[in-house]
Amino acid sequence: MSNALPQTNMMLFLFQDNRIHTSKYSILTFLPINLFEQFQRVANAYFLCLLILQLIPEISSLTWFTTIVPLVLVITMTAVKDATDDYFRHKSDNQVNNRQSEVLIDSKLQNEKWMNVKVGDIIKLENNQFVAADLLLLSSSEPHGLCYVETAELDGETNLKVRHALSVTSELGADINRLARFDGIVVCEVPNNKLDKFMGILSWKDSKHSLNNEKIILRGCILRNTSWCFGMVIFAGPDTKLMQNSGKTKFKRTSIDRLMNTLVLWIFGFLICLGIILAIGNSIWESQIGDQFRTFLFWNEGEKSSVFSGFLTFWSYIIILNTVVPISLYVSVEVIRLGHSYFINWDRKMYYSRKATPAEARTTTLSEELGQIEYIFSDKTGTLTQNIMTFRRCSINGRIYGEVPDDLDQKTEITQKKEPVDFSVKSQVDREFQFFDHNLMESIKMGDPKVHEFLRVLALCHTVMSEENSAGELIYQVQSPDEGALVTAARNFGFIFKSRTPETITIEELGTLVTYQLLAFLDFNNTRKRMSVIVRNPEGQIKLYSKGADTILFEKLHPSNEVLLSLTSDHLSEFAGEGLRTLAIAYRDLDDKYFKEWHKMVEDANAATEERDERIAGLYEEIERDLMLLGATAVEDKLQEGVMETVASLSLANIKIWVLTGDKQETAINIGYACNMLTDDMNDVFVIAGNNAVEVREELRKAKENLSGQNRNVSNGHVVCEKKQQLELDSIVEETVTGDYALIINGHSLAHALESDVKNDLLELACMCKTVVCCRVTPLQKAQVVELVKKYRNAVTLAIGDGANDVSMIKSAHIGVGISGQEGLQAVLASDYSFAQFRYLQRLLLVHGRWSYFRMCKFLCYFFYKNFAFTLVHFWFGFFCGFSAQTVYDQWFITLFNIVYTSLPVLAMGIFDQDVSDQNSMDCPQLYEPGQLNLLFNKRKFFICVLHGIYTSIALFFIPYGAFYNVAGEDGQHIADYQSFAVTMATSLVIVVSVQIRRWQKAQKKARPPSSQRPRTRRSSSRRSGYAFAHQEGYGELITSGKNMRTKNPPPTSGLEKTHYNSTSWIENLCKKTTETVSSFSQDKTVKL
């Protein structure tokens, strides 16, 4: 609906409607576009030309059906496949376009299909609904126009994000009439793909309000914890940030396809050469001999000169010799790939029983490229990790609890049995939670005060919100899964966080309800890397509870903690060594007087207009000191099953794995360590986190210098040869890097680094590193990184991901893999292969990929050999038949040679052959390397095949020639006739080429790799994993302000003034921290409402 605006302004811009198209064709355009695309393939165009040539009777040396039947077959098959693919895209488009949403039309809420939503419409969203378009949030059910959205589809982050409406619009509430009268004008930036930025101005009621990302709900988000909200459509359909971020669907072709195209061109050149030689021969023959032979064979009309005859002969020979690249090659290649994809579908070892998902090859044309992957780009959340945080271990007062029993490990003595601690005695436990150490339970029962205090911190110091669902069960709303894990752990051990109000926290301590007064909330931010609460317990004691990154917190400890510190520090190292996320826990007793003074100062600082933040930060520093250490927690960001082994095995196969995630740097690094991509053995880990181009360039330069410097030292000491160097003669200088390096780069820096002049530096550096982690990247940046590697490294890339934010990356990589069995299907729909678990990647690449590549190469070598042997015989025969384009074999034999006589053995080889068993190729990932280096089928191999084919054709022609030259049958009949000769040749050809199906490579029967190369499941590490607070900065303030509390928890009147002190400016703070300067936005696009 248009909000009462002059019609003329409406027409200034053509707004996109909300309909999305991911499909390529419509019914009308299918045939022309599809045919056009198909004939862009060199081979198809080539056969079309041949067909046209064959239709000319003067030069048609082979009947036209030899070409048209296979050609039509191939084109129909491809067209049918394309049509079905597009049909499914249409279906999914339709499904999305026909989703219902409530739109305010004529002052009434009406159901409307998504595709009919227009810019300027006001939409009502309900809880757990998908957002239909990019909206300006107007009002919501929550106080202050807040609403929560999950952006997993957009950036892969699963924690909830807060959006809040302008206060002027949030007053509109759910008042339909007032909303219908809303006539604000939004002036904003042009549609772009930046997910975390928005700039615009709302002009309404004679005042202007600046708009930023916090006021925008993007398409693809899901509304959570908010019963309803109203929004006005700003961008619709293809203009939405989600669609702007989705890369284009590209027609993927394998490198072998491209090589084949080149080879077809070469062969065509070769054919032309042969044709010219034979045509010249024909001209000479015609003028020397043929001329006199006219008594027996008149000239055709219009064919009176030897030169013209030569010209016609040229074309005739082109037709005859075209069988060098028969169309059946393409058919066979497709058939073989189809077979390989079925094997992937059928593989029980890639079937995930828990979700009943088999692996699926969604594209059937890429299978051999799976055997050539050099780079894997992996998403983190949902792909490498399960996005489940579990509390695994803790160290309390110098004692470790929760030693995980491990069959391979010696430390099993700590646990009595392998059964989890039974929490069922308690009410309100989270049943999913498992803990394997009974000692902690016992310590709690013994009443160890330190243990109690430790759990109390976990239950008190957090930003979790509690809620009771209809069944009366306690549900935690968590912003950060880490905190959720800690609070849940505390809950299961008897310290149950029950509820909170802005100034109280109620927990159940071993069965008794205790209410703590929340005096202050010292929130997390990136520099502090810790959070604290100051509470007054019922006894009246004031305590400061703090949790945070160990490195930060350890500096704040009271000197008396030294012994405990070193002990805890050891424990932390152990935890970190297992890839767990650690947090140090500490407390401090405060006396009343001191706190009151401090509190006063905070209030003053809050009231100050200048340097407010700095002063508050200083005050926080001031009170968070002389802490008493309690211990540390270790939370596991649960990896998907088998990720470590897969990563280790793939890196043994010389595949480089890059992690591209929308998540935080800390989290990403942590996961890097957890799955052994980053290790302490690494010589250096470069972190690029510059905020502008100059900084980034400087950092890159430094890293490179550092790397080359260190490298020089190493290579001076002893000569280190990389395997790759030996195999690849043209290895570039940067390949010579020795030692392990890792590069971590965040999204902002990446944006600068992807600018053209720094791009190469980045790439060079990244390729020298063993591991690359890109964090905080947008979907489009993911695709850009993939494109960068694709373009400049000329390497085969694979992208694997599970969410909508990975779609563009999946589309732009050579091979896209989607993790199936999840809720969202976008990644799977965009992917070429899909399966349920990351670990299946190992089998997909090392077994299926390797076999496919091996088979395809063998097949191609053999096929080219076979057809050269088959066809060049005509060339030799040309010298004995006056270059008259007479074929050696019968027409039918030529038509059927590739289809019938020699197809089955070679197809069987191409589909079934196994050089080594699947177990061997899994055990010995090094066997993967020939594929990466393109060793099995390249131009050199091709030449060898061709030479072999030529040799065979010579033998095949001249030996029968000699044998037939002066021969007679044993009954005197002459048998040197053309027919006998043709049959003899054809028979020997079939026998020879069939026998030639042999191994072009010797079976690589390598011994299993020594056990030292097996993936290690454990590693020692001194690295401390930092705590990754996944919640938004400022969220703490939000909690203490009570603004986000439901009305059913009315703030007690007693705490009114205190609520006031902290909350007056929370929303402004929130804005300030996240708003970009609005001054410089572009006004290219004006939305008028």
Added chain:
Amino acid sequence: MEERPQHCLSRLPDNSALKQQELPAHRLYFTARRVLFVFFTTGIFCLCMGIILILSARSTQEIEINYTRICANCAKLRENASNFDKECTCSIPFYLSGKMMGNVYMYYKLYGFYQNLYRYVRSRSNRQLVGKDIKAVEDCAPFKMSDNKTPIVPCGAIANSMFNDTIILLHNINSSVQIKVPMLKSGLTWWTDKYVKFQNPSSKNLADEFRGTTKPPNWPKPIYDLDKKDPRNNGFLNDDFIVWMRAAAFPTFKKLYGRLNRTHHFTEGLPAGNYSFNITYNFPVTRFHGEKSVVLSTLTWCGGNSLFLGLAYTVTGAITWLASFAMMAIHIMLKNKKMSFFHQ
């Protein structure tokens, strides 16, 4: 994991050998011993074959007399197409030094006659030749119809260019007595040709059957009049015609002209002595720089006296042996090295 809904079970791929890529397979393992064994036996086989073939090829006898130049005057006459009705004969005496035992075959041999030209090979009508439809001349360009639009029988360039010299072998027992060596003009063709691919139209009287058609332009007589002596050897079933119609693969070829009828004087074969060929020279070859000759030959089980196959086998066998010796040497060397390596 255990509680799988029933409908999900169906998504689990079958556990068949095909689908799990566990089909039984045979893999060749090449050990040095096996390879050497195979090489040596192949070599022995080839050498034996080669020697046998060479010996048997050498046991045959063959006489070839090129009469292109000897009958130069006839050749000259034939170069002018207008002299087609002038008969020209030519006698070529020769001396057979040793007798030719067993079956003796007479061939004519053409040099430089391209029976394998693309347009030439296809210029025939198989439908006509099986006698089904003698007016089917579509494929016979450029000899489909005569000038007055009657179909040519047999049509096509192959038929038109049929070899039409008559060769008679005479044995001069002494200077005055000449006897004609009896030659059989039957059994010259492939069985399939005579009984499947070539058939006369059903009627008794061939001349009637071929009414409304015309003879090929180069032919002096129509098809039903080729053999005056043997009426059954006429029409499409004429042996010389069938032999000619089986187009040769190479520009140099020989075709069977007759078999020695081993009667009377010639039961054992051709005795040594003076012979002569009486040739009625009709077929012009000099115009395309071709040559023709007549060949007398005996045969063994492996055909004519071509040494090529025997030589090819011998050479292959020899190379195989050389290669296997080389491989054995390398094998032994490596083995010794390995042994010494282990001893260290």
